[in-house]
Amino acid sequence: MTSTRAPSSAVTSFVVASRYMPVFLALVLLVIVASIWAPTALGSVALSAVAPFGALLGITALGQMLVIMTGGIDLSIPGTMSLTAAMMVGVGNQADDRIGVAVLTALGVGALIGLVNGILIGGLKLNALIVTLAVGQVVIGLVNRYGRTFPVQSQVPAGWSGWVSARILGVSPIFWIGVAITALFIIAFRYTTIGRRFKIVGANPVASRVVGLRVNLNQVAAYVGAAVLYAVAGVALAGLIRNPGVAAGTTYLLAPIAAVVVGGASLTGGLASPLSTFAAAFFLAGLNQMMRVIGLPTALQFVVFGLVIVGGMLVSGDRIIKVVERVFRERKRTRLRDDDATAKSFPA
Amino acid sequence: MGALPLEENMKRTTLIAVLAVMALIAAACSSGGDPTTTQAAAPDTTAAPVTTAAPATTAAPDTTAPSDTTAPPDTTAANPLAEFGESIDADPALVEEALGPVEPSDEASWNIVLASVARATQDLDQATIDKAIECWGNQECDTGSGGELVMGFADGGGNDVNVWRSVSHMEAVLQALTYPEIGTIISTAANFNADPAVHANDIRFLIQSGVDFIVGYPDMGVAIADAIQEATDAGILYVPFSAGWVGLPDQEGALIPGEGYLTVVGEDLCALGESFARILNEGVGDGKVAMLGGTPGNALSLGWQRCTVTSLAEGVELVNPPANESSTTGDTNWFNPIIPDVFRGLLTPNPDIRGYAYEYADGILAGLQAYTDLGIPVENLTLALRTDEQSLFCDWADRNEPTYNIWFSAGGNFQSRTGVTAAMLAINGADVPPEIVVPHVMRQVTPEDCDPDRVNPVVSGTSLVPDEILALMFAG
Numbered sequence: 001m002t003s004t005r006a007p008s009s010a011v012t013s014f015v016v017a018s019r020y021m022p023v024f025l026a027l028v029l030l031v032i033v034a035s036i037w038a039p040t041a042l043g044s045v046a047l048s049a050v051a052p053f054g055a056l057l058g059i060t061a062l063g064q065m066l067v068i069m070t071g072g073i074d075l076s077i078p079g080t081m082s083l084t085a086a087m088m089v090g091v092g093n094q095a096d097d098r099i100g101v102a103v104l105t106a107l108g109v110g111a112l113i114g115l116v117n118g119i120l121i122g123g124l125k126l127n128a129l130i131v132t133l134a135v136g137q138v139v140i141g142l143v144n145r146y147g148r149t150f151p152v153q154s155q156v157p158a159g160w161s162g163w164v165s166a167r168i169l170g171v172s173p174i175f176w177i178g179v180a181i182t183a184l185f186i187i188a189f190r191y192t193t194i195g196r197r198f199k200i201v202g203a204n205p206v207a208s209r210v211v212g213l214r215v216n217l218n219q220v221a222a223y224v225g226a227a228v229l230y231a232v233a234g235v236a237l238a239g240l241i242r243n244p245g246v247a248a249g250t251t252y253l254l255a256p257i258a259a260v261v262v263g264g265a266s267l268t269g270g271l272a273s274p275l276s277t278f279a280a281a282f283f284l285a286g287l288n289q290m291m292r293v294i295g296l297p298t299a300l301q302f303v304v305f306g307l308v309i310v311g312g313m314l315v316s317g318d319r320i321i322k323v324v325e326r327v328f329r330e331r332k333r334t335r336l337r338d339d340d341a342t343a344k345s346f347p348a
Numbered sequence: 349m350g351a352l353p354l355e356e357n358m359k360r361t362t363l364i365a366v367l368a369v370m371a372l373i374a375a376a377c378s379s380g381g382d383p384t385t386t387q388a389a390a391p392d393t394t395a396a397p398v399t400t401a402a403p404a405t406t407a408a409p410d411t412t413a414p415s416d417t418t419a420p421p422d423t424t425a426a427n428p429l430a431e432f433g434e435s436i437d438a439d440p441a442l443v444e445e446a447l448g449p450v451e452p453s454d455e456a457s458w459n460i461v462l463a464s465v466a467r468a469t470q471d472l473d474q475a476t477i478d479k480a481i482e483c484w485g486n487q488e489c490d491t492g493s494g495g496e497l498v499m500g501f502a503d504g505g506g507n508d509v510n511v512w513r514s515v516s517h518m519e520a521v522l523q524a525l526t527y528p529e530i531g532t533i534i535s536t537a538a539n540f541n542a543d544p545a546v547h548a549n550d551i552r553f554l555i556q557s558g559v560d561f562i563v564g565y566p567d568m569g570v571a572i573a574d575a576i577q578e579a580t581d582a583g584i585l586y587v588p589f590s591a592g593w594v595g596l597p598d599q600e601g602a603l604i605p606g607e608g609y610l611t612v613v614g615e616d617l618c619a620l621g622e623s624f625a626r627i628l629n630e631g632v633g634d635g636k637v638a639m640l641g642g643t644p645g646n647a648l649s650l651g652w653q654r655c656t657v658t659s660l661a662e663g664v665e666l667v668n669p670p671a672n673e674s675s676t677t678g679d680t681n682w683f684n685p686i687i688p689d690v691f692r693g694l695l696t697p698n699p700d701i702r703g704y705a706y707e708y709a710d711g712i713l714a715g716l717q718a719y720t721d722l723g724i725p726v727e728n729l730t731l732a733l734r735t736d737e738q739s740l741f742c743d744w745a746d747r748n749e750p751t752y753n754i755w756f757s758a759g760g761n762f763q764s765r766t767g768v769t770a771a772m773l774a775i776n777g778a779d780v781p782p783e784i785v786v787p788h789v790m791r792q793v794t795p796e797d798c799d800p801d802r803v804n805p806v807v808s809g810t811s812l813v814p815d816e817i818l819a820l821m822f823a824g
Contacts, residue, residue: 020448038697049721053689144539147508151822153684153710153806165720241685241714246508247539248685266374292693298644298679303461 018324019264020276022315024260026308027283040291041286044170050289051171052164052240055178056233058281060252061259062181063229065277066222068260069202071269072121072128074223074243077230077256079139080113081249084234086143088156089244096159103235110231114224121220148248156245164239174236178278181229186273198222203270211234256307259284262312280312350739359777368495371692375753380416422776429463432776434769445669446762446810450787453616457785464769467526468519468812470764476525479819483521483533484514488557491524495531497775499524499768500559500584502550504567505538510682511806511822512710512735512761513565514538516590518813518821527772533641534559540683544571553574554584561585561610561771563764571648573603577821580609585771589613589763593647597675602647606782607726612785613766615734617651620757623790624705624732625654625659627755631730634663640678640711648707649676652734665697684714691718699724707734710806713743727751732790739805742798755791759808760786760804 034041041047042314060077067074076158084106090112091102113135120131155161168176201208203216209215233252238244265272291301427436436459443465450456483489484507501585505513517535524530534557536550547568552575556564562579564632566572573594577588580603591614593604603787622650628637629769639656641649660666670677678694694701696716706712712731719726719737726747731754733740736750744754763786774780798811804822811818 040697043696045722046692049692049696049718077801142490144508149468152508153804165717178396189573215361237685242717243684243714245510246685247683250540251686252543288689289693289696293696295668296678297675297677298358299675 002147009099019266019271020039020273021264022312023280025265026312027286030283030286034290035291038290040289041293043143044216046182046289047239048167048171050285052174054238054282054285055172055175056237056240056347057080057252057255057285058178058260058278059174059229059233059236060180061231061263061277062185062274064224064306065260065263065265066226066229066255067276068257068267069200069269069272070122070219070222071205072219072222073132073257074117074226075129075132075253076113076117076227078249078251078253079136079143079225080110080132081234081237081252082244082247083139083143083146083249084110084231085238085244085248086147086246088090088160089154089237090146090150092157092160094155094157096157099160099229101155102160102215102280106235107231110227111224112227113225115220117227119222121223122216139286150324153243156238160235160239161242174240175180177232177337178238179322181232182278183272183279189274195335197271198267199270203266205269217307255284256281257313258309262309284308362643367609367733371633380788389622394482402706410792417482417613421707421771424522424670425456429459429773429778430799432773434463434773435466436462438468441468442468442812445764446812447758447787448650448789449809450627452787454781454786456534456781460770460773460780460784460786461766461786463764463773464523464766465812467769468525468765469506469526469816470812472545472814472817473609476522477681477817477820479598480518480521480525480817483525483535484821485516487536488532488534488708491531491533493525495527496557497527497530497561498532498557499501499530499771500554500555500557500562500564501533501764502538502547502549502562502564503533503536504538504540504565505682506539506824508537508699509539511804512708512737512759512808514821515759515782515807515813515818516565516764516813518817519761522813522817523765523768527768527774529775536754537689538567540567540681548572548575551579551586554578558777559584561587563587563589565590565592565768566594567592567643567646569643570599570603571595572599573601575610576603585610585774586770587611587613587767590649590760590769591615591617591648593758595649596647596651599645611764611770612787613778614648614760615757616785617648618620618664620734620788621652621655621657621705622659623757623788625656627790628656628703628730629659629661629664631732631753632664633754635728636667636698636700637663637703637705638667638678638701640690640704640708640715642678642680642707643677643681644679644681645674649679650674652664652692652705652707653677664703667701668694680706680708682711682717684711687714689723690822691715692722695719695722696722702728703730703732705732708737709735709740709754710731710737710765713740714742721822723795729753729795731755733757735806736810737806738797738799738802741793741809742800744793745795745798755790756793757790758812759786761808761811761813765812 045197064074087106088102091105092098117135120126164174189199197213198218201213201215205215236250259280260277263273263277267319272303291304429436446465480490501517503513503517507514507517512520521533524533534554536553538547538550550674551572555578562584576586576594586609593612594609598602601607639653641653653670668677678690716726727749727753736756736759766784770780770784803815803818807818
């Protein structure tokens with residue numbers, strides 16, 4: 001009986017938790033390193049200045065996390081963010097009374113982009129990487145065209161940039177929006193049927209289909225939800241940088257994927273933690289800021305950033321589980337061998 | 349009897365007529381402005397063009413006023429470019445508008461600069477304006493001149509992503525429209541794409557399109573050297589402006605202007621860097637300063653940063669020295685969305701930075717947002733800048749902070765015109781120097797430098813694009 005028994009529940013909990021642990025350890029490490037090399041980066045004012053950018057990355061990473069939980073990937077983030085940011089200029093028309101219309105239009109357009117991705121991937125079963133890359137290119141083309149309908153480098157309505165730059169409890173509202181979305185996801189995945197079903201379908205779509213769960217709908221919903229989050233990030237980014245132009249989202253292609261990976265999500269679908277993903281986004285934003293603070297040359301910044309992502313992949317996710325499993329399996333084998341040897345040394 | 353006086357009268361009349369004709373020719377020559385007259389004049393390379401159109405700070409020479417000893421020398425008589433169809437009799441007011449009260453650069457460079465400004469007429473007819481907008485807004489256009497030459501314009505940025513780039517593009521288009529030999533303009537824009545292959549492919553597209561010459565700004569520098577060399581090998585002249593060296597000569601993989609490509613138009617980067625340092629030395633005295641740049645390793649930033657570093661005074665502490673001689677520092681990619689990040693990185697450990705050197709004024713405006721985020725007041729600050737976007741100057745005027753001072757050189761949009769003229773000179777057989785040095789002078793911003801009625805607040809004050817065209821460009 002001992003040989004077929006699963007590891008103890010405590011160990012199981014540790015193994016599952018371990019996939020999300022590295023990002024928090026990395027955050028602690030980052031704080032330690034920063035306190036030595038760049039202590040000013042840990043000041044409250046410096047942190048509050050980085051918070052909205054960390055939250056922006058966090059929001060896009062949460063969208064990417066939804067998609068990755070279905071076993072897919074989304075490369076249309078730059079296009080979606082750029083278009084929705086540009087809409088704050090085009091639809092907003094520098095008039096405060098048009099902020100509401102601009103935000104709603106941007107979110108609607110974001111949802112539409114997600115729907116197109118979702119139908120092509122979930123409905124027509126096309127490859128997610130190729131489809132989202134192609135849709136992203138189409139959207140970038142559209143935003144360039146759209147950008148000609150208003151003067152280049154025009155500003156968003158002053159009321160919008162004012163609100164985004166304001167402080168609530170000392171931090172930008174974007175940070176609190178990110179926190180709220182993260183909390184919503186945690187509650188949904190843990191306490192709601194729809195959330196748990198979403199995770200199950202992502203973890204094993206074949207079995208889910210067998211038991212009657214609507215896998216395709218799940219995928220479509222993931223892409224729509226993700227694109228709405230990109231749109232939220234896009235409109236917020238527009239407010240932060242005031243004149244977003246038509247390429248504001250270009251730096252958000254790989255960082256959200258990195259945050260999801262460093263956050264311990266399974267790239268094969270199913271397992272992911274909104275909290276660790278959001279934390280990973282802050283880790284990456286903080287790392288980026290620290291590298292600038294210590295004056296690392298741009299070339300080295302790219303190198304360090306890439307190495308950290310590789311390191312994150314090495315110590316998070318399935319890899320740790322597999323290593324732990326291997327250790328347990330070896331121990332079991334050793335124990336069985338010892339038991340057999342003991343049995344043989346005592347003849348009946 | 350009567351015949352003799354008649355003969356004498358005839359001789360006298362003929363003499364007077366000859367003298368009159370000579371006087372008329374001389375008068376026509378001294379009034380200038382007519383390129384055909386200029387071409388007829390014998391080129392005199394010994395006459396220094398330096399004094400011909402050098403704009404003075406206090407009073408620009410008045411070419412229309414007749415004068416004897418104090419009048420500027422006859423420009424047409426000193427025009428070595430006349431045989432190539434160019435006048436160097438540029439309107440001094442336009443020269444000063446584009447460059448400020450500069451001292452001329454070397455003669456060969458200065459003549460080409462003057463020739464390019466001489467074509468920058470501000471009084472355009474509606475048909476030309478319509479054609480300019482058409483050529484600026486479309487990838488390809490027929491200029492309607494019936495000319496056989498095809499001009500390519502390859503920009504690493506583009507109309508849709510940056511005002512400075514879009515205005516420089518228009519300057520090149522307007523210049524091309526002054527040459528009836530140019531029948532087609534083909535334009536590409538890489539929109540600041542981070543992939544060098546996109547920029548190189550634009551050059552290759554222009555090669556395949558059969559252009560005769562390419563004017564542009566190579567944002568990717570040495571990373572697109574292969575494509576530029578392919579253009580040169582195909583007999584296509586490549587002329588980068590705004591000091592867009594395809595790598596500085598000592599950079600690995602760099603092309604040498606005059607060999608790998610026709611010429612580079614731009615300021616003497618080391619002199620520009622020294623000017624920046626001088627402004628910071630005087631404005632800051634003792635204190636911290638930072639340098640900002642564009643895309644990592646780009647030749648423009650690298651060129652001036654090298655000389656700024658070595659020219660800073662002892663009491664001035666550079667908080668972000670470059671890693672080595674081949675590295676730029678404070679890389680912003682000239683991309684407004686990431687500029688606040690760069691400023692935060694500098695200001696977090698050094699909230700007491702008292703000066704910046706940078707080539708992009710509007711980028712500073714984006715960066716000032718970091719001051720707000722970090723709660724640092726914008727005061728005790730000296731800026732040494734290259735471009736002159738109105739947005740920053742108006743923000744400066746609004747702040748009304750006496751300890752915050754800005755010095756600038758010039759937007760340099762018109763340099764794309766110089767690129768076009770340089771290429772046309774080469775096509776017409778002129779010897780074009782491998783570097784066309786555009787002189788610069790640092791000026792302090794005053795409230796008059798903010799024009800709240802500028803059609804787009806981000807347009808440089810030194811652009812030579814007429815207002816009615818700017819209005820059409822940025823109408824949306």
